[in-house]
Amino acid sequence: xxxxxxxxxxxxxxxxxxxxxxxxxxxxxxxxxxxxxxxxxxxxxxxxxxxxxxxxxxxxxxxxxxxxxxxxxxxxxxxxxxxxxxxxxxxxxxxxxxxxxxxxxxxxxxxxxxxxxxxxxxxxxxxxxxxxxxxxxxxxxxxxxxxxxxxxxxxxxxxxxxxxxxxxxxxxxxxxxxxxxxxxxxxxxxxxxxxxxxxxxxxxxxxxxxxxxxxxxxxxxxxxxxxxxxxxxxxxxxxxxxxxxxxxxxxxxxxxxxxxxxxxxxxxxxxxxxxxxxxxxxxxxxxxxxxxxxxxxxxxxxxxxxxxxxxxxxxxxxxxxxxxxxxxxxxxxxxxxxxxxxxxxxxxxxxxxxxxxxxxxxxxxxxxxxxxxxxxxxxxxxxxxxxxxxxxxxxxxxxxxxxxxxxxxxxxxxxxxxxxxxxxxxxxxxxxxxxxxxxxxxxxxxxxxxxxxxxxxxxxxxxxxxxxxxxxxxxxxxxxxxxxxxxxxxxxxxxxxxxxxxxxxxxx
Numbered sequence: 001x002x003x004x005x006x007x008x009x010x011x012x013x014x015x016x017x018x019x020x021x022x023x024x025x026x027x028x029x030x031x032x033x034x035x036x037x038x039x040x041x042x043x044x045x046x047x048x049x050x051x052x053x054x055x056x057x058x059x060x061x062x063x064x065x066x067x068x069x070x071x072x073x074x075x076x077x078x079x080x081x082x083x084x085x086x087x088x089x090x091x092x093x094x095x096x097x098x099x100x101x102x103x104x105x106x107x108x109x110x111x112x113x114x115x116x117x118x119x120x121x122x123x124x125x126x127x128x129x130x131x132x133x134x135x136x137x138x139x140x141x142x143x144x145x146x147x148x149x150x151x152x153x154x155x156x157x158x159x160x161x162x163x164x165x166x167x168x169x170x171x172x173x174x175x176x177x178x179x180x181x182x183x184x185x186x187x188x189x190x191x192x193x194x195x196x197x198x199x200x201x202x203x204x205x206x207x208x209x210x211x212x213x214x215x216x217x218x219x220x221x222x223x224x225x226x227x228x229x230x231x232x233x234x235x236x237x238x239x240x241x242x243x244x245x246x247x248x249x250x251x252x253x254x255x256x257x258x259x260x261x262x263x264x265x266x267x268x269x270x271x272x273x274x275x276x277x278x279x280x281x282x283x284x285x286x287x288x289x290x291x292x293x294x295x296x297x298x299x300x301x302x303x304x305x306x307x308x309x310x311x312x313x314x315x316x317x318x319x320x321x322x323x324x325x326x327x328x329x330x331x332x333x334x335x336x337x338x339x340x341x342x343x344x345x346x347x348x349x350x351x352x353x354x355x356x357x358x359x360x361x362x363x364x365x366x367x368x369x370x371x372x373x374x375x376x377x378x379x380x381x382x383x384x385x386x387x388x389x390x391x392x393x394x395x396x397x398x399x400x401x402x403x404x405x406x407x408x409x410x411x412x413x414x415x416x417x418x419x420x421x422x423x424x425x426x427x428x429x430x431x432x433x434x435x436x437x438x439x440x441x442x443x444x445x446x447x448x449x450x451x452x453x454x455x456x457x458x459x460x461x462x463x464x465x466x467x468x469x470x471x472x473x474x475x476x477x478x479x480x481x482x483x484x485x486x487x488x489x490x491x492x493x494x495x496x497x498x499x500x501x502x503x504x505x506x507x508x
Contacts (some may be wrong), residue, residue, distance in 0.1 A: 004306075005482055006372070007039045009129045009486070010394075013367070017047055022505065024296070030434070042073060045069065045073055045074055045075040046073065046074050046075065046353050046357070047074070047075040047076075047077055048074050048076055048077065048101055048102065048488075049073070049077045049078075049079075049091070049100035049101045049238070049344065049398075050076070050077070050078050050079070050100050050101060050102035050103075050356060050406075051078070051080070051081060051090070051093070051099075051103055051104070052078055052079070052080060052104060052402075052405045052406060053081060053082075053086045053104065053153065053211070053336075053405050054080040054081060054082050054085045054404070054405075055083050055401070055404070055405065056397065056398070056401050056402050058398065059080045059398075059402065059403040060080075060398060060399055060401075060403065061398065061399060062397050063399050064369070064374075064403055065078070065403075066369075066399055067369060067374070068366070068369060068370060068403070069122055071205075071360070071365065071366050071369060071450050072357055072360040072361070072366060072378065073360075074357045074360075077100075079100065080402065085304060087109055090103065090109060092106070094113075096114065096204070097343050098275075099341040099343055099344050100211065100341075100344055101340060101341070101344045101345050101354050102339075102340060102354060102358075102419070103338065103339045103340070103341060104157075104336045104338050104339075105154075105336060105337055105338075106335070106336050107332065107336075107341060108260060108333075110146070110154070110337055111164055111453075111454055112454055113339070113456075114449060114454075115147050115451075116482060117148050118148065118149065119152055119345070120341060120342070121341060122153050122339045122340060122341055122342060123153065123340040123341075123342060123345060123351050124151050124152065124153055124370075125154070125155070125340065125351070125355065126151065126152035128348075128351065128352060128355055129152075129355075129495070130142075131355075132355060132356065132359040133359065134252055134359045134360075134362035134363060134385055134413075134414070135355065135358060135359045135362065135408075136155065136202075137362070137409070138155065138408075138409055138414065139158070139410075139412075140332065141333065142156055142332070142333035142334055143156065144157060144334055144446065145278060145332035145447060146332075146334065146337050147445050147447060152339035153339055153340075154339050155337065155338045155358055155408050156333070156334035156336070156337050156338075156340060156404075156408070156409070157335045157336045157337070157338075157407050157409075157410075158333060158334055158335075158409050158410030158412075158413065158433075159333065159334060159335045159409060159410070160433045160436075161330040161331060161333055161436065161437055161440055162328045162329060162330045162331070162433070162436040162437070162440060163293040163294055163295050163429075163433050163436075164222075164223040164226070164291075164293065164294070164317075164328050164329065165223070165257045165291075165293075165315055165316060165317035165328075165429070165432055165436070166181070166187070166290070166291050166294075166315065166316045166319065167282075167289075167290040167291075167292075167294060167297050167300065167313055167314070167315050167422055167425075168181075168190065168288055168289050168290070168313070168314060168315075168316070169194070169199065169243075169285075169288040169289075169305070169311070169312065169313065170178065170312040170313055170314040171310065171311065171312040172194055172200060172207075172288045173190070173199075173288075173314075174312075175199050175200075175201060176193050176194075176197055176199055177424075178190055178193060180314060180316040181314075181316065181319060182319060182320060183228050183320045184204075184224070184256060184319060184320070184321055184322065184323075186221055187224075187227075187319060188259070188260065188265075188287070188481045189439060190198065190289060191208075191209025191210050191260055191265040191266065192208065192209065192263065192265055192286075192351060193209075193277075194207055194208065194209040194265075194287075194288035194289065195208050195263075195264060195265045195489065199288060200285060205265050206267060207285070207286065207287070207288060208264070208265060208267060208281075208287050208288075209260070209265040209266060209267035209287065209288060209289050210260060210265060210267075210287060210289045210291065211266070211267055211270075211273075211276060211278050211279075211281040211287035211289070211290055212266055212267060212270040212273065212278060212291070213270060213273045213275050213277070213278035213283050214270065214271050214272055214273055215275070216465055216468060216469075218292060218293070219270075219278070219291075219292065220257070220291035220370050221253065221257060222252055222329055223291050223292065223328070223329070223351060224256060224257065224291060225249065225250060225253040225329075226325075226327050226328045226329045226441055227253045227319045227320070227321045227326070227328075228249045228250075228253045228256065228321040228322065228396040229249045229272075229321050229322075229325060230244050230249040230250050230253055231244045231247060231249075231441065231443075232244070232329040232441040232442060232443040233443040234443060234444055234445045234483065235444070236444065240501055241289060241323055241444060241445065241497065241500050241501050241504055242497065243464075243486060243493070243496075243497070245464050245468070246485065249321075249480075251478065252322070252385045252495070254468060254471050254472055254481075256495040258471065258472045258473075258474065259471050259474065260465060261472055262307050262474065266287075267281060267287065271284050271469045271472075271473070278290075279296070279300060279303075279405070280303060282300060283300055283303045283304040283307060284304075284307055285304075285307070285308060285311075286349055294315045294317065294429035294433065295426070295429055295430070295433065297313055297315055297423070297426055297429050298421075298423050298425075298426040298429075300313065301313055301423055301425065301426075313425050314425055314428070315425055315428050316432070317432040317433060317435060317436055318435075318439075326374065326439050326442035327438060327439050327440070327441045328439050329441050329443075330439060330440040330442050330443070332443070332446045335403075338358070338408070340354060342357075354429065358408050361406065361408050361414075361444070362408055362409050362414040363414070363415075364414060364415035364416055366410075366415045367414040367415065367416035368386075368417055370406055370407055371400075371404060371407055371416055371417075371460075372388075372398060372400065372404075372416075372417060373395075373396060373400040377389070377392060377395070378392060378395065378396050378399070378400055379396075379499065380443060381417065382420050382422075383420055384417070384420075385418055385419060385420030385421075386417040386418065386419050386420060386473050387420050387422065388419075389417075398428070441496040444504065445500050445504075447507075448500050448504055449499070449500075449503050450495075450496045450499035450500050450503070451499065452492050452495040452496045453500070455501070456491075456492040457496070458494070459491075460488050460491060460492055460493055460496075461485065463484055463488050463491075464484065464485070464488060466484075467480075467481050467484035467485075468481075
């Protein structure tokens, strides 16, 4: 069940009525405001209720949770929800007025809840942040990307603005006398050579250039589109915001990938290839180019060296398009945000207690505990960075990894350790992620609103995605692709354009 806001009008009216009437008796019990106030006065633990995405097969045991509770003087009542079910569970909890005190949301869910935020269902937190030594260190530019009508309601979990680039088989390139590609033409030439010139020196026709997957965002397509100068989701043309697929650069990107595909320089079934299968082709020596997160190089190498101890990878980011420029698409600087429902937090005093917990999560000691676990059990410190204890990998996966969903801020703001790069290509990838910040292409609609977008974008975007794949596979021509764009416009796209532009103009 996916609840959309057009179905919430009656529910919102009821909730607003309850809020106006001040009926907080049940929320006081749910959030424990009265008893928690007494606990705080007596020095006992404060109880915090929260719901978090579970990205691991099993819920964690209580080992790290108890250490976090001791470190923050907080009793944690966490609902762990499998990531695939999280959106449905969140919508259900909102509809039944059973949200916990802390509610994480990804970018799309956050957009869907903006009407509820405007309906005063969540606490505005900016007036309280200056009270907290650590929360006030959060990056203003990232916080600004979470604002709703100029107001701040959320804490964020930080992420690098762009990890995107290219990973390639350096040993293959050395065998063929190739350097890292610096233009899209050189990327195409490397893909050709890796396919046709026996880069692994096996004497067989057993390699291809690029491995890709069924993901037009985090697969290769969007990064290649950046190299061609395509806007990031939306861009400005003649003073008007338009979607990326209405720009010539998007067409040029499709033509580039279509030629790679038609020439046999990439996996032919990429529209139905999973990420695991894509990476498997790269690890087992079938393909020599991987376009995506450069940070993936360490996990790819760790698996590939078991198959081929002599494998060599390298990473690269700066690839110019036909215009001689380099650009790379950026995320808003966060993976998720945490909101604080008024249905579960009855008073400002209780809100400050909840915020105090998140403030403690941003101390270096607690942030390291949350992200890395216990020194000597899960990790060791090497050269002012973390090195995981591989012999305890199972404990790390079951005891620590689930809690990564709770992190607030990023290493720069919390002061926690980062992973030490013991592999040269990973150290280079880390540096190139920082270098990417000089070439970012931002999405101008991140802070804009469109009701039609919230309700209909999933369906409308699928039309464009399907047409993009069909064009690359030569199942439709350019005229037919543009016919799909026209249908997108008539089925609600023009309303999205108008609504985004109205909001855009109002903010100038």
